[in-house]
Amino acid sequence: MVQVPDVLAGDVRGVARALSVVEQGGPEAEGLMRTLRGRLGSAQTVGITGAPGVGKSTLVQALGIALVGAGTRVAVLAVDPSSPFSGGALLGDRVRMPDLLERGAFVRSMATRGALGGLAVATSDALDVLDAAGFDWILVETVGVGQDEVDIAGEVHTVVLVTVGGLGDEVQAAKAGVMEIANIFAVNKTDQVSADGQVAAIESALALAPPAAWQPPVVRTSALTGEGIEGLRASLLDHRRFLDDGGRRSEAHRRRARRRVERLVSAMIQERIRGPLAAAFDEVLEDVGRGELDPYAAARRLLETVHREAR
Numbered sequence: 001m002v003q004v005p006d007v008l009a010g011d012v013r014g015v016a017r018a019l020s021v022v023e024q025g026g027p028e029a030e031g032l033m034r035t036l037r038g039r040l041g042s043a044q045t046v047g048i049t050g051a052p053g054v055g056k057s058t059l060v061q062a063l064g065i066a067l068v069g070a071g072t073r074v075a076v077l078a079v080d081p082s083s084p085f086s087g088g089a090l091l092g093d094r095v096r097m098p099d100l101l102e103r104g105a106f107v108r109s110m111a112t113r114g115a116l117g118g119l120a121v122a123t124s125d126a127l128d129v130l131d132a133a134g135f136d137w138i139l140v141e142t143v144g145v146g147q148d149e150v151d152i153a154g155e156v157h158t159v160v161l162v163t164v165g166g167l168g169d170e171v172q173a174a175k176a177g178v179m180e181i182a183n184i185f186a187v188n189k190t191d192q193v194s195a196d197g198q199v200a201a202i203e204s205a206l207a208l209a210p211p212a213a214w215q216p217p218v219v220r221t222s223a224l225t226g227e228g229i230e231g232l233r234a235s236l237l238d239h240r241r242f243l244d245d246g247g248r249r250s251e252a253h254r255r256r257a258r259r260r261v262e263r264l265v266s267a268m269i270q271e272r273i274r275g276p277l278a279a280a281f282d283e284v285l286e287d288v289g290r291g292e293l294d295p296y297a298a299a300r301r302l303l304e305t306v307h308r309e310a311r
Ligand SMILES: Nc1nc2c(ncn2[C@@H]2O[C@H](COP(=O)(O)OP(=O)(O)O)[C@@H](O)[C@H]2O)c(=O)[nH]1
Pocket: 050, 051, 052, 053, 054, 055, 056, 057, 058, 059, 188, 189, 190, 191, 192, 221, 222, 223, 224, 225
């Protein structure tokens, strides 16, 4: 059982237990979200995204240490859709971030064990758990952006896109269609490879974008030597301040709520037609198969059944 007071107090074991509950999904997760409602909205959430190997985990650790050093409470959530069930991955990021753990940050890999709506819903709920637990910063490491099962951009306040220069693929960021999604660009491994080409490519791509109130900064970092980490932290603070202006934060929260509820509606319908309404679903499918019903009419009939049963 999750002890809600423990979660609200930020007790590590209580928070860990709550995260297991949201991974599991089901009535307990739903109940937990109900209890936490009203205790949310104080955390600043940051997605750290980019291709495998660019140094996201290392950067998260360095950034986390800088944030802890500044006297704030930090939680790290590693979301990797490619290894949702891997116990190895579960331990991997914990052992890869020992220095951060040592400084009292909370580090956890997300998995999903059948939560309604999968990893996306579980991750969203996990952000709320960590928010309610009083963390000032929640750093979410995820692979890729936009096309993923977990589209982190809509979930967090700030998206940091990490790339590395010198791969002979300087426009990779522009091509991937993530220019609009990233709020901050980090060109990493500057100790190893020159960032110049990549920085120039990003800046010229940004120059083509329509003028916006927020101009994404391009920060050069070395997660290994610590170069640029303070600059990255400063950019995060800038973006947080930017969101606090003119109701941007509440607008972002409304957008997130909309996506979340939409996702849950779809997931709940899926769950019904695969579960309690499976027989009705089969029947409708047979009618479609026999040519007695077109797919649109079938879908409408099924929706009506869902609606009737839900009352
Ligand atoms: N030289 C150098 N290596 C780095 C830097 N950041 C990360 N790495 C290394 O790059 C490899 C991949 O890093 P990791 O953080 O696991 O990347 P991720 O897959 O994006 O999370 C590891 O061997 C890191 O030690 C950096 O700034 N400079």
